[in-house]
Amino acid sequence: MIRARWIVPVSSSPIANAWVRVSDGKITEVGSGKPSGDVLDLGDVALLPRxxxxxxxxxxxxxxxxxxxxxxxxxxxxxxxxxxxxxxxxxxxxxxxxxxxxxxxxxxxxxxxxxxxxxxxxxxxxxxxxxxxxxxxxxxxxxxxxxxxxxxxxxxxxxxxxxxxxxxxxxxxxxxxxxxxxxxxxxxxxxxxxxxxxxxxxxxxxxxxxxxxxxxxxxxxxxxxxxxxxxxxxxxxxxxxxxxxxxxxxxxxxxxxxxxxxxxxxxxxxxxxxxxxxxxxxxxxxxxxxxxxxxxxxxxxxxxxxxxxxxxxxxxxxxxxxxxxxxxxxxxxxxxxxxxxxxxRGLLTRQDDLGQLAAGFSAQMGAVATSSDNVGQLYDDLSCNSYQNVVLG
Ligand SMILES: [Zn+2]
Incomplete structure (x- = not known):
């Protein structure tokens, strides 16, 4: 379970105070609020797809x-x-x-x-x-x-x-x-x-x-x-x-x-x-x-x-x-x-579950620093802060 200030699924609107559940390199669930179980909290970042x-x-x-x-x-x-x-x-x-x-x-x-x-x-x-x-x-x-x-x-x-x-x-x-x-x-x-x-x-x-x-x-x-x-x-x-x-x-x-x-x-x-x-x-x-x-x-x-x-x-x-x-x-x-x-999709040999953070898609993600409380400020932060690969253990 990975928590971040924002998750930007791209396939749907950004989610504040959000988490993704990951298993075997795939996302199994995306949600918001207090997650249950062991959580890796990435703090003040927005998570995005690769x-x-x-x-x-x-x-x-x-x-x-x-x-x-x-x-x-x-x-x-x-x-x-x-x-x-x-x-x-x-x-x-x-x-x-x-x-x-x-x-x-x-x-x-x-x-x-x-x-x-x-x-x-x-x-x-x-x-x-x-x-x-x-x-x-x-x-x-x-x-x-x-x-x-x-x-x-x-x-x-x-x-x-x-x-x-x-x-x-x-x-x-x-x-x-x-x-x-x-x-x-x-x-x-x-x-x-x-x-x-x-x-x-x-x-x-x-x-x-x-x-x-x-x-x-x-x-x-x-x-x-x-x-x-x-x-x-x-x-x-x-x-x-x-x-x-x-x-x-x-x-x-x-x-x-x-x-x-x-x-x-x-x-x-x-x-x-x-x-x-x-x-x-x-x-x-x-x-x-x-x-x-x-x-x-x-x-x-x-x-x-x-x-x-x-x-x-x-x-x-x-x-x-x-x-x-x-x-x-x-x-x-x-x-x-x-x-x-x-x-x-259809031309790929390795994986075709790219491009969004949603259940069933790849858990390869990137993180961009943000301390925003609203979507407008979030996009402002994305426009100037760098993108880093999230490396899961
Ligand atoms: Zn060219």
Missing amino acids: LINSHTHLEFSDCQSPIGYPGIAFSEWIKLVIASRFASDPSQKVNNITLGSNELWNTGTVLAAEIATPPFDYTQVKSASEIITFAEVLGIEASRFEERLASATDHLEHHGVGGFSPHSPYSLSIEALGSVLEQAKAIGKPVAMHLAESPDERELLSTGRGQLSDLLKSMGLQPARHFPWSVNPFEHVIHLFSKLPQALLVHGNDLLDSEIEYLSHFSNISVVFCPRTHHFFGFSNHPVEKMLRAGIRVVLGTDSRASNPDLNLWHEVQFVLNHYQQIEPSKVLEMATLVPAGIF
Whole structure:
């Protein structure tokens, strides 16, 4: 029996002066008032479920600080990331991913959706957090795309239960994107794809010009052969996603109201919002509130240390609590726990009882200091105090 000043089940309202009964790693009961029997009293804290990070690239976890500088042009940043990946020692990859997975666990993340660059065997990483991998596919030119698709398909066959990650519409031709999504549909796998991350992406897809076009040319590619698309690019991708078992639309920073409205018709598509990465690039406010109002499922991710100073998902929760105050705090907590638990249930191999503190769910919890007497002050405390894993004996 564990008592705390507050329990935040997420699936229901916060409970003051509350307790949870735990047996065999599972919660058997949640209540309030004076508990009976042996009690471990954690005092002035709020207990919460462990966190779920819906977007990582752990291979960049050795970055001590983001690549580039705040406000860097998106295409400039991509150029630096490609150079950094090119210069990195492949033998360090297992160390980097291990570093990242340790950081995830130590900061409260129990489950992460990871973009994997195949070939890489994630069983080499002894990760306490469960990692679902989405195998990245990219390549503007057909030969590179075919090679990457074969590698990603091999990854899925041998190493994982996740899905494909067609990288983005600016790193694939429209035909290649269609074919990887067709393959995902054929084998019943979900996808995760960066979409509408920067205004430059819309410019490339709809006019064939702009900084991303210049970047592709500087890499010796011929963007004029593939861009602009002859259809509304983001509606086209959303239409393709709607045919899949499940799709994670990563970022969506630049989606227009009409595209958000269209997206809201498809309950199999969720948006991954990476708040501090969005902030790093200095993009204008994210339409997360509009998405939530339209009934779209939104979840939170850190993205990688190439655009974020750390992989602590609680810092993303706090960023949203502090910078998007029109969103109900309870909704913000759901985006890091309950909602992604629902999305990823069925893809998990270890445990699928995550995301809420309720009978039958995992007793893995975190604690945040609070001396609050009311729910408003409780959320204020959550917005500024750190999250610590509760370690049961
Ligand atoms: Zn990403």
